[in-house]
Amino acid sequence: MSIESIKPAPKELEGVVIRFVGDSGDGMQLTGTQFTDTSAMFGNDVSTFPNYPAEIRAPQGSLYGVSGFQVHIGSVEVSTPGDSVDLLVAMNPAGLKTNLYALKKGHTVIVDKDAFTKKNLEKAFYETNPLEDGSLDGYHVIEVDMSTLTKEALKDVDGLDNKTITRSKNMFSLGMVYWMYHRSTEHTIDFFNKKFKSKPELIEANTKVLNAGYYYAETLELISNSYTISPAKMVPGTYRIIMGNTATAWGLLAASEKSGLELFLGSYPITPATDILHELVKHKHFGVKAFQAEDEIAGICSAIGASFAGDLAITTTSGPGLALKGEALGLAMMIELPLVVINVQRGGPSTGLPTKTEQSDLLQAMYGRNGESPVVVIAASTPADCFNYAYEAARLALEHMTPVILLTDGYIANGSAPWKIQSVADMPEIKNRKVTKFTENWHPYKRDAKTLAREWAVPGTSGFEHRVGGLEKDSVTGNVSYVPENHETMTHTRAEKIRLVQNNIPNLKVEFAQQGDLLVVGWGGTYGTLHSAVKQITEEEGFNNIGFVHFNYINPMPKNTEEIFAKFKKIIVCELNSGQFAFILKANFGKFDFQQINKVQGLPFSNDELIQKFKQLL
């Protein structure tokens, strides 16, 4: 099949979604990251979503070994990595087969024709070659002999083995895409210079291949036009591209500096939370104590110990790990110590879908402990605001002497977006409740009248020697007590203490229509998809009766929650589970009728499915 030329359609685009797919070893994550960084520096808003297999080195060419990186760049605000794809770059048949569904009809797919060998086609379970059998009719296919052209470009570079040559073909595709979207290769060449400082032959090779791809795209009449995406209008400031898990780790660093407390992390590796551990272990220069424990339980217990001794203590995990931590979390709640528990949610139950996203740990976070054991539950909503909510989790834990669970998810944790860098100087104050000078009649469970938070007397402080433990304690002295009325008092006090956190969190803000026919309700990592769907239906389709409210504070909820619900005729709660937040809302706000949009596929919502459902309700 010959390559058709694109019909001239020179236009400025508001946004474009590109997906790079190939074998695990093809370097797709690097290719995608380079395109993202270059575009961000050009001034575009960006949002990314890596999608890689759970297997570390899946067999080459296999369907389950496909690694992908999707990036959405825009001249306007971009809040999701996008659902359907404008340009697909497929480095092998398996990548094409598993990703073609996402490509918009009539749009472009670039393939490495050299990779469409009989063997690779068989591995991808293609009976006939899709490049020849007409199955790609309706798409614009650009076939490039990428492996051959890469070899050709490198024929004069000395000191390269075959493997290195083959592995640099991803740069050929990146070069082509740079040309198509009017991006400079400069940033990536700088990157080579830094990364391969001691290996000049690799700098030369990668630069040559990148340029070869760029010039190939430019020279060939086949790609007769190109798209431009102007810089987005963003709040002025210094930015960087940040991944959600990194932002979470940095929010904790900021909280540690602001509060003047040393940061302690007790953790055990688990996908997709491990990158927070990876990030924090790097920062010994800030005095971070990151302890990789023997299991999830020891992870949280070491954090509880560190908190007892006066550190800002953190434990990080994902769903199954939170289940293991349940008993210890109950202890932290009972002995009323500040503790931040971060759960990067993944598909459950059990081992579930470790590398996929879901919001199905909400009820576990709320109720997954024995007895009545309320804790503060908050959720981050974008890769960049993981920074703020990690900081916020630390602030609330320290000011209210309570465990705080921060829920993020695989989607925002691994996704990246521009972050307007926040200096610690500009972050809100964090007070802690450490005692200093002993006064008579001090008791460990003496509470602040406004917050009901107790004081934090840490070992090493003379006069305050005391014992805490998981047994019920007297409401005044903190000594072990089995008195029935006391137990009830303490149960209510612990619940009330969490409810009072309401006074220390911001009110909800409604976006788009402030009152009207339909209120779209979301929480956590779905902010981007919900926001862009409501935006589209409002701005492009002329609806002015839809409001959108997104929860970051779940336990307790903001004070004005009920007031907002009352302003709309219908309420639709959208979440990536079977209705867990809706369940909580129904229990708390029984007079409203909550409808639901739920998805449990390990995938984020798509714009189209949301818009379609919103319309049905209007």
Added chain:
Amino acid sequence: MEATAVKKYTYKDFVSDQEVRWCPGCDDYVILNSMQKALPEMGVEKENVVFVSGIGCSSRFPYYMNTYGVHSIHGRAPGIATGVKLANPDLSVWIITGDGDATAIGGNHFIHVLRRNINLNIVLFNNEIYGLTKGQFSPTSVVGQKTKSSPYGNTQPPFSPGELALGANARFYARIGGNNPKAMTQIFIEAHRFKGTSLIEVLQNCVIFNDGCYTDVTDKEVKDDKQIYLEHGKPMIFGKNADKGLVLKGLKLEVVTIGENGITEKDILVHDAKEKDPTMHQMLIRLAYPIATGIVRAFDDVTLEEREDELTKKIKAGSKYKKTDDLFFSGETYEVK
């Protein structure tokens, strides 16, 4: 820590206002008293002492000590104590645990705290039974032992905490009878002074559910003949008349009598607790007659906090990041105007 700068304490300073609720006659009282006597000798400020326990009879211990304390959850005291110590290495941290708490539900944490060699102390009350849940067999109960959960006799073979500990690379291990407060007090002081994780196994009698489990080795009448109290640098001699000793025969320890068959004191092995190679310590722990007590092993090694501290200092000195701003604004940033 030097005693000079520290307040003078007495036994009473470490007694809390809480009523002790163990069964009358329990060895736990002996352990509590020994600890309260040992602490004034350690030269450590009261506010710098933390007791962390799990669950079980033994784990009520922190409530009775007038120091900082955490009565935590079943088996997890090592995790909590590790966090306390890493957060503040100046503290004297003690884990109080039992055979169920340490070697059953908390087995994983028990071996890993020993492996890491954090400078803290573990007192393991081994009564070969679950007391607080009212009498089930534990991982140290003997085969055939009749308990509430083994009415026809226990079919699960036990392991020895000492052997388990050495397998986990424990640097300090001591064993002492629950009715020997004098030696116990001294061992607590030695454990405190030892830099690294110290494990002290107390052969503790449970008067209710496993009464007499150690009678044949700890009773006053027999203890000198049935136990050997090991001291570093001294010959391995025991017996009421101090005429029995240990020699190595092939790959086994053998009991000999001094004065018989030409054996003199010179033939008796000398105890080297500080030896790195744990082979001899392992053999002593395994010995059924006599039962080895005292400090079996005290091998001086680098602690986890020393390694961490050294690394942190080195990285801090060489780093360009002093404040988080230095990190946040480093590398690939860009301006939006």
